[in-house]
Amino acid sequence: LLRLLRLLRLFELLSFFFWFEAFGSASAPQTELAWGCLSHVALLRPYENESIMSLADSDCIRVGVRLRPPVRRSVPKCWAKAADVLLRGENTLKSFSFDFACGTGTSQEQLFQSCGLPELLEAALDGFSVSVLAYGPTGAGKTYTMSGMEAASGAAAASLDPQEEGLLPRGVRYLMERLGEQNRCVFRCSYLEVFNDQVFDLLTVTKKALPVRESQGKGFFVPELLEIECYSLQDVLAVAREGAHNRRKAAHELNKDSSRSHSIFSVTIEHERNGTKVGGKACFVDLAGSERIKESKSADVETVCGINRSLFALGKVISALGDRALIEAAIAAGEGSREDFVNASWIPYRDSTLTMLLKDALGGSAKALMIACVDPSNPNVHEVESTLGYALRVRDITNAPVRRTVSAADELDGAREMNQQLQRDLDRCVAEREALRHRVAELERQVAQLQSDVHEDSRHNRNQEEGRDGDDRDSQDVGNNTEAEHEGPEHDDHDDDDDEDDDTWTEDSEMLQLQEELRAKSEKIIELDRIVQE
Template identity: 40%
Template sequence: MKMKSEVPPSQHSSAGSHKNPSHPPSVSGTSSMLEQDGGESVKVCVRIRPMSQKELSAGNTNCIEVQNPQLLHLKQKNSVRQYAFHQILEENINQAHVFAETGVGSLLESSLDGYSCTIFAYGQTGSGKTYTMAGSEERLGRADYVSDETDGIIPRSISYVWQRMNSRNEKFFVKSGFFEIYNEQVRDLLNPSSGVKHCRWNLKQGFFVEELMVVDCLSIDDMIAVLNEGMRNRKSGSHELNADSSRSHSILMTYFISEIISEEGHSIKRYGKSYFIDLAGSERLKETQSSGGMLVETKNINRSLFVLGKVISSLGDKKYRGLKPHVPYRDSKLTMVLMDSLGGSSRALMIACVSPAISYVEETASTLNYATRAMNIRNKPLLQVDSQEHLILNLRREVHFLKMENEYLREQLTRAAGGLPPLMVDYANSKSATPKEVNIHQHQAEVNTLRDENLKLREERENAEKNYHKLMIENQNLYVKLENLESTFVGAGLKDEGRPKISQDYTINTLINENANLKKRLNSLQQENSEITAKYGDNTYVNPDDIKSLHSTHTQLKYKVDELQKRERELLDLILRAKKKE
């Protein structure tokens, strides 16, 4: 088993970071937008342990009645309370059925797919948490450990994920770390001589354990060795309720980095992780009869579990649904570590372990109440992908939207554009690049090309609209001017009966004929303008041929106006000469 000291990836780190070569890429800073709608509730299963011989000898009766696999009744002094959970595991169920019925396999598949998942056991001391999570700690800590039917969720999960990784197409890299929280201090179970570790926070990584040893696991034997080493170094003690009580919260972390080559030839990486948490049990000092150092341990255990209860209550209280209540994650090391599992981006399974003995009915009720609140907690699982893969997905989405916009503009400018040349992508500078970089370069080049083309199309349309409206205004002004000239000169010629006959004939016949022709031409232009307006509207692009036609009409119209003004001057000269002769 290859070991090395390094900082483990955090749930809030930037995926794909390679500043530290030994640092496994982290997981959710650049996660894609594959979030499950509305979130996912924490799955809660209840496991009822059999009563011990000591409890039976003391005359304890069973305070729990299981109605069906999701419903139980808790018999208290003067009442019976009903509880409903995702799954209820009765006393006679074995370890293999616990693994199957709680859905651990589904969570592990999610981890291999690139999600985070957390499995933790909660309950009073002696309720069977460690047995459920690990099996026999003493046997797991031996160098000659061999798997058997008493194995708990953790060793069974190790076997399951290695079988699944061998049957999948991806290439997997596995890393693992193991630490405990003892007396509110973090200790590295793989390197206990390293002293107390610190739980840090930053915006990029969230909460993480600083300088924790994480090891490469190249085979299932390496992961079993991590489990053996951690179990040997974990704090445990003996008191009245449990001869081998776990005195710390233990956390086994496993990271799954999967890599597969896409059809385009670039590598796609996903980053999943699994947390297996065996909590220390809550204890009543009167029952455990703790003293000295164990008394301090008990107080710290109860304090951290009390804070965990506050976190569960804050997140699970329905009156705060949709609001953002204060959640006291920072009040203990345990809740810092569980921040992503409770109300975060991880899928979570809580196994509430309880005793059926009537003498522990208060502790059992407390555990069931916390478990009920935990079911109301909503997590939002996120798929953790490589930062470059995330960039490629975003570029593909942007290319799609730009193509839609481009198609819309093409449709509007069909008359003028007459079809656009196919997009060309420059691959000249990508020969020495990796397939992933080439893919990014191709998408970026296509995005830039579409942006430039759309910008040119917009500018062309705006210029065409400006020219069209300008010509329409000038033609309208000329039309008004011609109407004024017609009214002035034709009308004056008809009223002046004392003018010479040549002047009257020249003025009346010529002007009337000219104005008649101009009027026909103006009516034709007006009809053309109406057709153009009906066809293109006020905000639509006009064909350049239509623009040229309007320019030609405009020139002819100005020429006719000039001729009319020239004839006006000739008419005035004739009138003046005729008056002088008289």
Template identity: 30%
Template sequence: MVAVRMRPDAVDDPTQTVSRFLRPAVAAISSNSLVVEPSMAPAGFRDAKQHSFTFDRVYDLDSKQEEVYRESVDPLVQRFLSGYNTTVFAYGQTSSGKSYSMGTSEESECISIDDSLSNLDERVGIIPRAAQQICATLSQLDDEAVDYKLSVSFLELYNEEMIDLLADPEEERIPVQIRETRAGDIVWMGLRQHTVCTAQDMVRLLQDGMAMRQTHETDMNAASSRSHAIFSVTLTQSRRHVQEATPLNLGRASPEKSSVFPRTPRSGIPTLTGRGQHSRNPSPTRPQTPTRPQTPTRLARVRATPVRRAPEETTVTTTSKLHFVDLAGSERLKRTAAVGDRAKEGIAINSGLHALGNVISLLSNPIRSKKASYIPYRDSKLTRLLQDSLGGNSQTLMIACVSTTEGNVSETLNTLQYAQRARRICNTLERNQVEAGWDNVEYLQGQVLRLRKELELVRSSNELVIASPQKPSAMLPTEHEQELLSWQEKCTALSRKNVELTTELLQREQERQQSQQSAGNHDFLAAAEPVIMEYEKTVDGLESQINMLKAAVSYSEQVIHEQTENMKQVTDRAETAERQLDTLRETLRDLHERLEERNSRIEGLEAQFRRGSSSHATSYPNTTASLASRRASLGIDTPQRSFGGILVYKGRNPSQRTYRVALHSRGPSGSDAENAEGSRYTPEYEKKALDRRQSDSLVQPMYPHNSS
């Protein structure tokens, strides 16, 4: 089951200083679906028109802690109370509200443990609420035949190292190890179990553990969890079944026996080390020695006095686990600005989540997971710890926490895709029930003996009935025939049961012999134990190193991938720029050609002009001379000509000869019409123009002192 919870916008998010990044990009469209706005999606996701996702439940920005608990977690807690393993885990990018939702953030640290926990503050998260519900339900149960035992443990996975958060800091630290039983169940060794009686006890232990947990400030979260944490509650319910002194109840040793398949306790049950206040996994109580039934001597006795046996008590133990997993947030080291230890933590966090993603991917695809010879649980300690919750015997709720702002849209899409894959995983649920004595050879031997006797008894009574001379079978009343038939059926069932038990007994016997043999090697094992422990520690250390190296490699790969992407973008941009440059070069070449053309036209016109001006100088020598002197006094170049409404000036220095082309602001007479038509240059015209410009102080911009 997957629920998505949106975190309200963080107005004080230091990484989102640009208001565009605070724009909402995700919206809930119903109670179980949401969309991510495509315009705001990053380049890689921009292919589809709209990204819509469907989950079991979507909690909008204004959702309350109580609502999330009541709708999504409460049913799971009920399952836990009825004997099933359950897991709630929060997943999402850093600062998306995982700890807030789970109740492992500062908000939950503030709960007063003296409170009755009945009127919880709205900000209190899932774990304290579950503690309250569990204890309230158990205290209301009034069944004297059942003994309950609650215990909790708190495990932290920090940099691939497993730490018991509830261990006494003054005691020597026992390394927590993950072991797999022959039945394929995962057990956590060395983790301390604390027996609790009230919700306050549980919350106090939660708070104690949280105080020990690794949190640090990053650029994205003032109190960022730098580790994954699993708070586990174990409920052991031992139900006694007393069989009254009744007629032979063949094939039914206890009322629940038919529904209880003998099996060893399942996964997720931490194996305890028996130190301090550790509680042990309940070892089945030694069953009472079976009572031998009386052998009847006569049929009449069988009928008149049904075979009775003394009351017999059996104990069925149900063990269920409830894991609350607060994962550290996935993060981009660049955005969290993590360096040094923070960066190392970030790498370990991301690698664990990456391995979790791989496992989820495989499990979510039934065809692939069937084909795959194994699921890579061993790739990280996180996946190994959660092996049962992910693909085993557990009902699991994933709460995917997301931010809705545009600045986080790529992480949000990643989380949603991760969650969608997780939703496709189907686990098989079994109640973890064990009848006392199922792993006890003596008990099983006793059972077989008893059943054999009962079988003999039934057989002999049948023979007696059939062979009785006084009452031939043909003369038996119908009810007796039916009774006989039912006895025969019971007899067959009993025989079958007998065969099964004998086989099992043989197996147990073999196992016992093997264990006796190994007991012969006990001395050797005792001597070798420290070496084995040392060896295991070394293997564990090496495994951690390998996982860290793997994490570093995967981080480097991610960086290389990002850089390759950047490089591709830069190359694309360079190519675009190159193309633009080519176009500009073309344009420039065109302009050059046009300039050349103009120049040659100007050259031609200059030549014409020179010819014309020499004839003018001859005709108007005084005017020309006075104009030249006035121009010289003003330090102005001589305009060469006027044509088509354009004045062309020649620079003083012939080597830096430049042209300035300027539109007439006014024609010689100042009329626009003249201006539009253009005017011909004459010394009179220039004289007038000079006078005018001197008076208007417009001379300066019209003359090219600088080349332009």
């Protein structure tokens, strides 16, 4: 019976394929008609995905696809309807099933509701960790999906249309509205980027790489990452806007404002719920897009290679987690052995900084949502197919969400950690201040030396001028009768005067240079004094 059903579906697939070939350049109504025909036979539910649908929804990573509006004048290669995506290659027609699929006409509000983010944010308010990831090739609309038009195009905050807000600002607004005016509610925000396998804080002016540590209770974390307490929606949005502005971007052939790093915006919420103090966390992850240098013609080859390496490590982690989930399902069905599970139990999280920071979202203790962004007009069908394939593998991954409550010991540990962070900041400021003081002392010594040199040069020039005045008075006492006899020597005296004028001009020029340098040093001292006082 199973073979008969498979043959029936194969027959329906071939029938639709030939129909699609007849209307290859189909218009929108024809495409809708095609989807209507497919909906009656449930063709777009491949057998390899049926085992996934039986897993517990609360433990599975929710995965969906979003198609951006086409940017190229070409026939779209894929379409979305309900929870299905149809991809048309050169001679093939493939189907993919997800938890949801949003077409090119989906608005930001529709995406927010259909992807299930409100339910995940409710879990964050209940004390769980929540992660939202945007994945896909470059130019597929990840940053627009996550942050909105402002971060994607650099628009001013005042000109941002509320309808264009992405999942991050909408999610933060949802959390604020749900908590309302609740007392003793703390929001702490942080924003980091992973650039060339190094972590940088997007909320500080110092571009220093931060270390990544691991502990039994926290997992992988960044101890020196700045966390800012926010008390209103505008505070949180201002933090998000500042981090997005500091994020590394560059232009290439496929995207004029392409992100050159992976970014993670985290919001930690501590409040009382049903008489218990809970601490939830929501992370919004905007992954940099994979790209091929041959197509993007990017000038920064090292950065592109770093992005592709981190995404390759992420793909290895996803594949390993998917294999482990399938082996666990096989063992539960009595079709596998524990030896297979042991061989597949090792996950290469440490291969990349990105995978270490995403451990909670992928196979960890967080509830996760992943949105695969695709450009339907992308001529590289293999790249689109690879993106959809990775998204399917993510659906194999199961997490073990853990609810976190905040006890008095946790509050004490948090206060101690904050005290240590403040002490590190204070030590760094003191060290910078001492370095500036030494520099100011050095500059003051240089200025004193310059002033002494200028004074000595001025005294020397004065003496020379007085000597020339005395010579001029002596020459006036000479009689006019000897004018012809002294014609030759007078000519020599004029030559000597010219040489003295040249020497004077050179000395004056050097003095002007010294005075200009003195003025520049004085201005620098004033600027350093202002910095030291701050």
